[in-house]
Structures are given as C-alpha cells and as structure tokens.
Amino acid sequence: MRLLMLSLFLLSPFCFGKTVVIIESYHSDYKWDADYISAISSVLAEDHEIHILELDTKRLPRSQWPEKVAEIQQAVTVIQPDIAILGDDNAFSLMAGDLVERQVPVVFFGVNGGPQQHPLLNHPLVTGVLERPFFGESIRHLRKILRPSERFLVLMDDSPTMRNAVSEFFGEARQATLYGSRLDIVLTNQKDTWLQAVFSAHERFDAVIVGTHHTIRDAAENYVLPQDLMAQAFARAQVPIFSFWDIFIGKEQGIGGFTVSAYQEGLTAARLASLILNGVKPDSIPQLKSLSGHYVYSTSGMKHWNLKLSSLISSQSSFVD
Structure with a gap:
C-alpha cells in the first residue's frame, strides 16, 4: 500500500x-x-x-x-x-x-x-x-551495436562520485568481465594520464566508455574544462568513445550509449x-x-565512427546535434 x-x-x-x-x-x-x-x-x-x-x-x-x-x-x-x-x-x-x-x-x-x-x-x-551508472546494461547494449566488443576501457576521474560508483559495483577490482566482455577500469585526475589512456586505447580495447571527467587538472594543477578534454580525446581517439551519462554526448564528445x-x-x-x-x-x-536509463546518440559522432543502430534501438533512442 x-x-x-x-x-x-x-x-x-x-x-x-x-x-x-x-x-x-x-x-x-x-x-x-x-x-x-x-x-x-x-x-x-x-x-x-x-x-x-x-x-x-x-x-x-x-x-x-x-x-x-x-x-x-x-x-x-x-x-x-x-x-x-x-x-x-x-x-x-x-x-x-x-x-x-x-x-x-x-x-x-x-x-x-x-x-x-x-x-x-x-x-x-x-x-x-x-x-x-548502468554498468551492466551499458555493456550489454554496446555488445549489440559494436563489433568487435571484447574489451572496453572504462575511464573516469578519481572523484568521490566515481570511486563510490565503481566500488559498489566492482568492489576493489579494476578489471572485470561483464556479459563476456573484459573491462579495464581507470580512475585518474591527471590530464596527461587521462588523455594518454584514450590515445593508446586502440592498442588493447575496442572502445572507451567515459564516466565523469570534471575533477581533471593539468601538471600545473590548473582545472581542465571537461568539454576541452573531451574534444582533445575525440580528435585523436582511434576507437569510439561512449558514455554512461547523457551529458557527455554530443559534437566532438561521446558518441552515445545507454545513459543516466x-x-x-x-x-x-x-x-x-x-x-x-x-x-x-x-x-x-x-x-x-x-529509475531508468535511456539511449542517447550523437548524429555527428555516429557519422564520424561509421556506426549504425538497428531499427529497434534507433526507434528507442534520442539524438543530439
């Protein structure tokens, strides 16, 4: 009642x-x-x-x-x-x-x-x-739309928000397997480390999935604007970048995903x-x-990565830019 x-x-x-x-x-x-x-x-x-x-x-x-x-x-x-x-x-x-x-x-x-x-x-x-964050649902979704989808880099800032989210779902592990895909989880507040992880992701991973990246600072401890960080990542990434949050999806940002x-x-x-x-x-x-995640995709990002959604997922998705 x-x-x-x-x-x-x-x-x-x-x-x-x-x-x-x-x-x-x-x-x-x-x-x-x-x-x-x-x-x-x-x-x-x-x-x-x-x-x-x-x-x-x-x-x-x-x-x-x-x-x-x-x-x-x-x-x-x-x-x-x-x-x-x-x-x-x-x-x-x-x-x-x-x-x-x-x-x-x-x-x-x-x-x-x-x-x-x-x-x-x-x-x-x-x-x-x-x-x-919809960790499991996100991986299950990406396995349907991305080939290959064997390994993912989960990249986040080292903020209380991300530490708590990761620890509740994965415990202390920073490697995990979900729905047959291998995840490596990296949390860092260092700009160079964060960007290098994206730039070299193609050597080991099929895609990057980002969490929050709003406590990142450069070597001089200057605050790094999140949109500038993502624009640099987008420009040099050799594998697509997805997101757990809809706010990180758009032009020269994340391509999409099943998001909070x-x-x-x-x-x-x-x-x-x-x-x-x-x-x-x-x-x-x-x-x-x-309560519920939703599918959000960037039209320009899909074109950049030559990604196509099934008619079913497309009908359930929101599109930006």
Missing part, C-alpha cells in the same frame, strides 16, 4: 507554496546541474519559492571548500527553507549534517555513495535517489520533495535508485 501511495504522489504532486533550497555540488553552467535544475523547476517552481546555491566543488580546490560551505550555511540561515534538495555526493557530505541539525528535511539525488560513506543516508529526515539522465534524476527528486512538502515524513518514503 505504501508503494502504491508513493507511485500516486510521484505522478501527481500537490503544492502548498513553501521555500525550497537546491544545493548543487557543482555549478549551474555544468550541464548535469542545468538539466536537473530544469527538471526540479518544472515540478516545483510554479507553486514554491526556489533558491539555488552552488558549492562549485568541481572547480574549486579542496582547500577552499570549508569557506564555501560556511557561505552556503549562512545563506541557508537567511533563506530558512522548508526543505533542501541536494545534488550529488559532495553536497550531501558537506551540507546534510548541518541541515538535519536545523531540522530541515533533505531530499538527495546523484549520490553514489552508500551508508558507509554517508551515514546520514539513514537519518529519519533524509530520503532520495541513489544514482547508479540528469533530468530524470531531478524529476524524481522533485516529486519526492513534493511528498514531504505535503506532510509525508521522509523516513516513510523508501529511497530509490536511478
């Missing part, structure tokens, strides 16, 4: 005009954040007052995080929200404790860590959406927030995992 009521609420949230704060781990110019903010706004903005605060932890060095957290905490004091929606692991780890101490209910999404990394996931004022959608994650989180704003206790709402 509880799950039935949850399903009904998710489809038809009610509104009572309250104050919502969205706290981003990253920044609003980052497409992931822009997509989920758009989704949350589509559900809540008409009837609620929304404030958006950026922690900016992908661009700011870790040494500056405490100052930024203090700034956000002060803003929360002024705003006095009825609920907080936290996007991704850093926002949760840096802000959830302060919020629940204030008795502010928390809805999270984009969080890859579990209770071991984030004990407050079990707090009665907390619920949300655990983000889980920031918009869908934000939509689900907003609907959970609607339940709480209408009096449902957070600890009565079961935490969810990423």
